[in-house]
Amino acid sequence: MHVLAHFRPIKRNKENKLNSREEKLKFAFKMYDLDNDDMISKDELLAILHMMVGTNISEEQLISIAERTILEADEDGDQMISFEEFCKALQRTDVEQKMSIRFLN
Numbered sequence: 001m002h003v004l005a006h007f008r009p010i011k012r013n014k015e016n017k018l019n020s021r022e023e024k025l026k027f028a029f030k031m032y033d034l035d036n037d038d039m040i041s042k043d044e045l046l047a048i049l050h051m052m053v054g055t056n057i058s059e060e061q062l063i064s065i066a067e068r069t070i071l072e073a074d075e076d077g078d079q080m081i082s083f084e085e086f087c088k089a090l091q092r093t094d095v096e097q098k099m100s101i102r103f104l105n
């Protein structure tokens with residue numbers, strides 16, 4: 001099995017800043033922050049959801065998912081998700097494992 005990972009260190013025993021949890025979270029956050037304003041809005045979430053699921057889920061369901069995501073992650077009530085709020089929402093997620101793709105040979 002081979003692992004393809006943007007963050008995989010060149011040497012296993014060498015410390016690599018790119019391989020850190022924070023760098024992985026920054027990478028993921030930037031994928032959602034389409035306008036590069038360091039915040040994720042409901043419209044940005046909807047755009048990403050459309051790209052991910054297309055027409056397999058109704059527009060009403062997509063809006064509901066985006067609104068619930070903002071509601072759960074937004075701590076300061078500005079209807080946006082900051083990088084800090086994003087990190088806190090993913091606190092219990094195994095980012096290191098989920099950001100690797102495994103291939104069998």
